[in-house]
Amino acid sequence: MDKRKISNICFILAIVLFAVSMIQDWTKQDSPTTAQQNNVKNIIFIIGDGMGADQMNLVTAPNHFERSHSIGFSKTYSASNRVTDSAAGGTALACGVKTNNGVLGMNADSVPVQSIMQELRQSGLATGEVASCRITHATPAAFYAHQINRGMDAEILSDLYKYGPDVFVAGGNKLLVADSLTQAGYQVTYSLDSMAAIASGKVACILAEEDMPTAPFRGDTIRKGVEQTIRLLEKDEDGFFLFIEGSQIDWAGHGNEGERLRAEMQDINRVIGYCMDYADAHPGTLVFITADHETGGLSLPGEEMSTVFTTGQHSGVMVPFYAYGTGAEQLKGVHENTDFKALLLSLVNR
Numbered sequence: 230m231d232k233r234k235i236s237n238i239c240f241i242l243a244i245v246l247f248a249v250s251m252i253q254d255w256t257k258q259d260s261p262t263t264a265q266q267n268n269v270k271n272i273i274f275i276i277g278d279g280m281g282a283d284q285m286n287l288v289t290a291p292n293h294f295e296r297s298h299s300i301g302f303s304k305t306y307s308a309s310n311r312v313t314d315s316a317a318g319g320t321a322l323a324c325g326v327k328t329n330n331g332v333l334g335m336n337a338d339s340v341p342v343q344s345i346m347q348e349l350r351q352s353g354l355a356t357g358e359v360a361s362c363r364i365t366h367a368t369p370a371a372f373y374a375h376q377i378n379r380g381m382d383a384e385i386l387s388d389l390y391k392y393g394p395d396v397f398v399a400g401g402n403k404l405l406v407a408d409s410l411t412q413a414g415y416q417v418t419y420s421l422d423s424m425a426a427i428a429s430g431k432v433a434c435i436l437a438e439e440d441m442p443t444a445p446f447r448g449d450t451i452r453k454g455v456e457q458t459i460r461l462l463e464k465d466e467d468g469f470f471l472f473i474e475g476s477q478i479d480w481a482g483h484g485n486e487g488e489r490l491r492a493e494m495q496d497i498n499r500v501i502g503y504c505m506d507y508a509d510a511h512p513g514t515l516v517f518i519t520a521d522h523e524t525g526g527l528s529l530p531g532e533e534m535s536t537v538f539t540t541g542q543h544s545g546v547m548v549p550f551y552a553y554g555t556g557a558e559q560l561k562g563v564h565e566n567t568d569f570k571a572l573l574l575s576l577v578n579r
């Protein structure tokens with residue numbers, strides 16, 4: 230090869246290398262992954278228990294799910310079953326591990342795993358839970374308890390006293406012991422009005438002996454409970470993690486009760502709208518909404534979109550997820566339900 234050819238090849242190589250390095254710099258600067266990472270201060274994590282895509286279609290205007298900046302699908306199977314239960318489904322979302330049906334906050338080898346709520350608390354964020362069921366029920370418990378079986382109420386209670394959120398609004402008075410809550414540092418209250426008089430600190434607001442009344446008979450309790458909880462959590466300058474569950478969407482599905490399901494979906498829709506408005510007013514807030522599984526095998530045929538159920542159990546279909554606010558663009562596509570813990574943590578400024 231003559232010298233001229235070699236110098237031409239060197240020149241072309243140099244241009245290619247220069248172009249590659251320019252492209253790398255450009256993607257670094259403009260990649261949303263880099264630009265938006267670590268900007269999230271507050272996470273509001275909403276689970277509609279049993280809420281598949283068709284359940285969302287029952288919502289009448291304004292449908293706040295439609296405001297989402299980003300959507301995708303979550304694969305819900307557990308370590309032991311094609312069709313998950315709420316304990317394994319909640320554990321996958323909270324702790325990022327597939328586990329066996331019935332297990333809370335542990336992997337399939339029964340090793341305890343920290344939840345996203347527990348990790349964020351260790352980073353200094355305030356934590357809260359609001360649910361329309363009792364606080365010891367499988368889904369809220371998946372965020373603080375580590376037990377081999379969801380039916381172990383006494384052990385789950387003792388985990389609540391040790392690892393529970395700073396503020397919670399839920400049912401469960403029949404099991405909860407006021408003295409134990411007080412010893413754990415909670416101010417115990419039994420109405421949202423008396424909760425509103427508490428200025429700061431840990432609060433347990435217990436609104437039912439077991440589970441709350443079904444929608445629409447509990448009124449606007451969940452949205453108001455979220456409002457009161459955020460009022461307390463946002464006093465922490467490090468930010469907050471709030472878990473909200475529309476618990477009884479699942480129960481309406483199990484019972485194949487169409488009207489009850491519509492009412493439960495309207496209720497969670499109101500809560501979602503409130504949280505999205507909060508995110509609008511408070512940049513740095515990410516609202517993430519999904520389900521642990523679908524319940525009822527719901528279908529909506531005909532002009533009436535009548536509710537037709539194909540099972541009284543959970544189904545194994547993928548469920549949608551929705552994201553809104555700061556960092557929402559990072560949450561899209563098809564994911565395992567175990568992906569969200571790490572994805573959300575990677576967005577938080579801590």
Ligand SMILES: [Zn+2]
Nearest residue numbers: 315479524543
């Ligand atoms: Zn269920």
